[in-house]
Amino acid sequence: MNASMPIRHTQAESDLFDRFEAAKPDLAGSVAVSALREAAVNQIRDRGLPHRRVEEYKYSDLRAFMKSAAQLVSKAEVTNAKDLLAAENLFGDLERHKLVIANGSFVAELSDIEALAAEGVTVTDLNDALAGEHGSQLLASPKTGPCDGVVALNTAFVQGGVVIEVADGAKVSKPVELIHVATSSGAQVTRNKVRVGADGSLRLLETFIGETGEGELNAVFDYDVADKAFLATTRLIVGSNDAARLLTTIATIGAEAEFKSLGFMAGPRFARNQQFINFTGENSEAKIYGVTMAGGSDLADQTLIVDHAVPHCNSREFFKTVLDGNAKGVYQGRINVAQHAQKTDGEMMTQALLLSEDAEMANKPELEIFADDVLCAHGATSGQIDEDLLFYLRARGIPEDEAKTLLVLAFLSEAIEEYGEDDVTEGLEARVRDWLASH
Amino acid sequence: MPAVQETIDQVKAIDVDQYKYGFVTDIESEKGAKGLSEETIRFLSAKKNEPEWMTEWRLDALRRFQQMDEPDWARVSYPKIDFDDLYYWAAPKSVEGPKSLDEVDPELLATYEKLGIPLAEQEILAGVEPKNRVAVDAVFDSVSVVTTFKEELKKAGVIFCSISEALREYPDLVKKYLGSVVPVTDNYYATLNSAVFSDGSFVYIPEGVRCPMELSTYFRINEQNTGQFERTLIIAEKGSYVSYLEGCTAPQRDENQLHAAVVELVALDDAEIKYSTVQNWFPGDKDGKGGIYNFVTKRGDCRGKNSKISWTQVETGSAITWKYPSCILRGENSRGEFYSIAVSNGYQQVDSGTKMIHLGKNSSSRIISKGISAGRSQNTYRGLVSAHKKASNARNFTQCDSLLIGQDCGAHTVPYIESKNASAQFEHEATTSKISDDQMFYCLQRGLSEEEAVALIVNGFVKDVIQQLPMEFAVEAQKLISISLEGSVG
Numbered sequence: 063m064n065a066s067m068p069i070r071h072t073q074a075e076s077d078l079f080d081r082f083e084a085a086k087p088d089l090a091g092s093v094a095v096s097a098l099r100e101a102a103v104n105q106i107r108d109r110g111l112p113h114r115r116v117e118e119y120k121y122s123d124l125r126a127f128m129k130s131a132a133q134l135v136s137k138a139e140v141t142n143a144k145d146l147l148a149a150e151n152l153f154g155d156l157e158r159h160k161l162v163i164a165n166g167s168f169v170a171e172l173s174d175i176e177a178l179a180a181e182g183v184t185v186t187d188l189n190d191a192l193a194g195e196h197g198s199q200l201l202a203s204p205k206t207g208p209c210d211g212v213v214a215l216n217t218a219f220v221q222g223g224v225v226i227e228v229a230d231g232a233k234v235s236k237p238v239e240l241i242h243v244a245t246s247s248g249a250q251v252t253r254n255k256v257r258v259g260a261d262g263s264l265r266l267l268e269t270f271i272g273e274t275g276e277g278e279l280n281a282v283f284d285y286d287v288a289d290k291a292f293l294a295t296t297r298l299i300v301g302s303n304d305a306a307r308l309l310t311t312i313a314t315i316g317a318e319a320e321f322k323s324l325g326f327m328a329g330p331r332f333a334r335n336q337q338f339i340n341f342t343g344e345n346s347e348a349k350i351y352g353v354t355m356a357g358g359s360d361l362a363d364q365t366l367i368v369d370h371a372v373p374h375c376n377s378r379e380f381f382k383t384v385l386d387g388n389a390k391g392v393y394q395g396r397i398n399v400a401q402h403a404q405k406t407d408g409e410m411m412t413q414a415l416l417l418s419e420d421a422e423m424a425n426k427p428e429l430e431i432f433a434d435d436v437l438c439a440h441g442a443t444s445g446q447i448d449e450d451l452l453f454y455l456r457a458r459g460i461p462e463d464e465a466k467t468l469l470v471l472a473f474l475s476e477a478i479e480e481y482g483e484d485d486v487t488e489g490l491e492a493r494v495r496d497w498l499a500s501h
Numbered sequence: 502m503p504a505v506q507e508t509i510d511q512v513k514a515i516d517v518d519q520y521k522y523g524f525v526t527d528i529e530s531e532k533g534a535k536g537l538s539e540e541t542i543r544f545l546s547a548k549k550n551e552p553e554w555m556t557e558w559r560l561d562a563l564r565r566f567q568q569m570d571e572p573d574w575a576r577v578s579y580p581k582i583d584f585d586d587l588y589y590w591a592a593p594k595s596v597e598g599p600k601s602l603d604e605v606d607p608e609l610l611a612t613y614e615k616l617g618i619p620l621a622e623q624e625i626l627a628g629v630e631p632k633n634r635v636a637v638d639a640v641f642d643s644v645s646v647v648t649t650f651k652e653e654l655k656k657a658g659v660i661f662c663s664i665s666e667a668l669r670e671y672p673d674l675v676k677k678y679l680g681s682v683v684p685v686t687d688n689y690y691a692t693l694n695s696a697v698f699s700d701g702s703f704v705y706i707p708e709g710v711r712c713p714m715e716l717s718t719y720f721r722i723n724e725q726n727t728g729q730f731e732r733t734l735i736i737a738e739k740g741s742y743v744s745y746l747e748g749c750t751a752p753q754r755d756e757n758q759l760h761a762a763v764v765e766l767v768a769l770d771d772a773e774i775k776y777s778t779v780q781n782w783f784p785g786d787k788d789g790k791g792g793i794y795n796f797v798t799k800r801g802d803c804r805g806k807n808s809k810i811s812w813t814q815v816e817t818g819s820a821i822t823w824k825y826p827s828c829i830l831r832g833e834n835s836r837g838e839f840y841s842i843a844v845s846n847g848y849q850q851v852d853s854g855t856k857m858i859h860l861g862k863n864s865s866s867r868i869i870s871k872g873i874s875a876g877r878s879q880n881t882y883r884g885l886v887s888a889h890k891k892a893s894n895a896r897n898f899t900q901c902d903s904l905l906i907g908q909d910c911g912a913h914t915v916p917y918i919e920s921k922n923a924s925a926q927f928e929h930e931a932t933t934s935k936i937s938d939d940q941m942f943y944c945l946q947r948g949l950s951e952e953e954a955v956a957l958i959v960n961g962f963v964k965d966v967i968q969q970l971p972m973e974f975a976v977e978a979q980k981l982i983s984i985s986l987e988g989s990v991g
Contacts, residue, residue, distance in 0.1 A: 117574070401908065416923035420890075425918040425929070434905035434935045442929040444920045 069110050077131035078106060081249070082218060085134050090189035090222070094198035102217035105209075112211035121392040121424045122363040124211070127306060127332050132277035134221060135248030138164035142245040143172060150271040152298055153489050158236050158267065161185060164243040166221030166250045182232025182262070188223035188253060200225070200255055200284075212308045212336065216251055216282045223252040223281075230259035230288070237296075237485070239267040247275020249305075253282045256293070260316075263292040265483065270299060270307070278306040289316040289343055296486050299327045299335060300493060307333040315375075317343025324481045326490055327362050328355040328497045337366040341375040341403075351481045352381035353474050355494065356389035356421075357501040363392040370403040373433075379410040382477045384470055385421035386501045396428040397440070403433050410440035415447065415473055417466075417501075467498050533590030539563065542696060545590050549665045549699075552672055562685045562695035569689050575852040576881045576913060577821045579794060582759060587728045589697045638663060638702045638718045640731055650714065657713050659743075660705040664732055667703035674705060678736055682765035682802045682829070690761040690796040690823075694730045698763065701731035706741035706772070715971055717746040728759035735765070737772035739805065744775040744971060749782050749818070757785075757820060761796045770805030770832070775813070777970055779978055782818035784985075789848025789877070792820025799826035803835035803864070811838035812855065813969045815978040817985040820849060825883065827856035830864035830895075837866040840966040842978070844985045845878035845910070854884035854915075859895035859925065870901040871963045873982075874910035881913040888925035895925040903933040904962055906955065956983040 071079075082103050089099060112118070113125035143164040159181075162172035168187040175185050191200055201217050228234060244250055258264050270279060287293045299307055307330045315321050325335040339348050348368060356362040368377045383391040397408040414423040427440040447469055455465035471494055478490050533544050542563055546556040571581075637650075638661065654661050660671065667675050685695045702718045720731060737743055749760075760782065766774050776799075785792025795818075801810035812826040828837030839855040851874075857866035866886065874880040880903065888895040903912035914931045936958050944954035960967070960979060967975050 401911075404908075414920070416920065419923055421923060422921045423919070425916075425920075425927075427914075427916060427918075427929070427931070429903075429912070429914040429931060429933055431903070431905070431913060431933050432911040434908045434910065436905075437932075437934050439930070439932040440914070441931070442916070442918050443927060444918065445926040446923040 074128035074131045091192040092197045102214040105214045135165045138245040159238045182229035184227040186225040219251040220253045223254040225255045228258045228262040231261045233263040237265040242270040244272030244274045249277030251280045257286040258291040260288040261290045266295040268297040280308045282310040285313040287315045287319045294322040302329045309335045311337040319346045322349045324351040334363040339368045344374045348377045350379045351477045354383040355497045357386035360389045365394040367396045370399045370406045373404045376407040381412040383414040386417040388420045390422045394426045399431045401432040404435040406436040408438040414444040532588045536585040566692040577850040658707040664701045664703045691798040694763045698730045698732040701733045704735040708738040709740045712743040720749040733764040740771040742773045747778045764799040766801035768808035771807045773809040778814040785820040794821045795819035797824040802829045805832045807834045809836040813840040816843040822851040824853045833861045834863045839868045840969040841870045842963045844873045845880045846876040849878040852881045856885040859888040859892035865896040868899040872903040875906040877909045879911045883915045885917040887919040888922045897927045899929040901931045
């Protein structure tokens, strides 16, 4: 494709340009922020939405999927948000702090700001930060590569979000649940910045509830894990939404730090969870897990790039996918090792289980290595349930359905258990069972 | 103390640009006009007395080529090739169809002898059957100069000749199969090849015949400013078997030379084709100057039930390698195999791998790829394994390992694994590492020099693939690997 050749825009793209013109006066931010937004829209104007000819979107053609683009969702009524929160409690009675983003904007009155402040955590509305002197730095994210279409879409339309700062040395006792609530339909676009100070520790739960109707959900999470800090994020992308769910992680990891994440997907019609993990300090570790379930005609895409730019870091990527119906699963993972990043240890595994004749899986585990003293490996498997295992269980009097459930649960639990955030394990396994019961 | 001759020789031998086959044969040759145009093609086609349909086929390919863009997805970088600055036809002058070896220019024979390729047919001594007889087709620049053991092969019903000869003698067979595996517009370089291919080998194994000896083609680029575009077509009829070897070298020159070949294999029911390559084109000197650009399309079509195609390749040469020998597993129970060793040193860039496309039920495939990068080279494995809807019980096992020697090289793995059938079972594993200090220490402690130790460990690393090579090639390949890696330690 020649970039200088003007492309013919799709309906969705034209809708997006209209949306931008309509929303522009209300979108927050300094002059510099507005310039970034303009640049992002122009990128979409030049290149269109990401499509299958763009290597990173080879299997997830967003341009073909998005037939139209709805307007940005309007502000939520707090009472409506409150009702929804009460109705859809994804982590049951797990003790946690809550932060609420309703229809794309941070809602302080539904969030546990004071309790968090007592633990050394400062929470700010993103829009306040965007209007400030350094606002544009929040949207400039060179680590993703400026070309990613989903991030550009986010930059253009960011409605709001939250900035979470964990003070140096603060170890937050309870997990923090960052909940995105949609009370009415329309596109929801947020950006969230999380910084864990040196020697600090935070466990984050990211959930999305309510229907966005025709509008896409686009959320970017920008994590900054300082030296010796710890951050674990559990992301739940569940529920049957018809519009695209586009989630992006950008993580910057300092020295001797640890970053863990689990992307759990079940249900959306078109979901992409993309992660850009960057090591900037030595002796750090990143463990990235993925659990994907897709049925019907869903498309579930887990994409990640782990960039080992410094020596002596370890990364582990472990992804499990279960597919049913006509669903399509995508895993694209790449480990980059820079020339001076000696002693890197990278280990990537992706496994898929196909439960139906018409399901499809595309695995693309890549290694890109410029240093010689490294240990990197990747593995990929795909297949159906092992008949022998099934027979073994059935021979012991377990009915076929139940035996299958057991085997699928065991298959997916491997990743959940290795992730090792015990207080969420049970809840996640219950979600796997729910999904299996409905498929 | 002045260095003794032995030391000097030894030092010379480990130089990275110590390319054994870098000599030029001073032989009178005839070239066509420079440049890519309809005239060039008409000239080429006329020169070879081709039938009218063939000329049209070529012209059609040229027209399509002119509409295409050069692909840029591979991890290789090189200055743009000026296709109008190339000769598309070069031939040793004296080859107006030699009737026997005696008529071949002695210079040419000497060249092949230098390369270690005996073209003279060995006499069968009374009572002594020579063990490993190989029939050779030697291609020099654009033409095939000689094919040995023709008569004996004919007795078995095997056709082994140059493709130009096949076009004259067996036009129906060629017409039926040419372009049926690699269509004219398959990719940029294949289209170019379709337009300008000069010569290559043609093999036809009739039903039920097991080819009595190994067939081999030896490619040599000699002339300056020429591209070599050969085309190989192998057809194995029902229940037949053939093992085919291919070797390549080129002189050491400062400019880059282009080699864009197309190889098509067709295996019908129960047939088996084993295709082995030792590619040792000039890789460029130690500063990355010169060397062959090797853009090759190789594809096998397992058309029949229980058919099998196996690719084995040892890649040590070329400045740029762009090559993905593939199998289309169309037949039920068909099997595809790919064994590859790609060694890169100096400034070489290798982007190679395979495609296993499972279309038929119970088709199976196996990929073993070993990449070794040293010096400042970049070595990429790029592969596709896919199972289509109807490929029930397809099986694939892939293993690709990379070894890095030195800190200025890179090793990359880009596999695509696409499954559209639940019962297809795919396994893929890849590792990248360097030679471990423990292994080195162990070898050094036993009195091996550092280079010997590396050679030993590397040979162990590539053993799985070497085992798949026919005897003659296995020895050559092992030597080649140690030569290619010389100078990479320390």
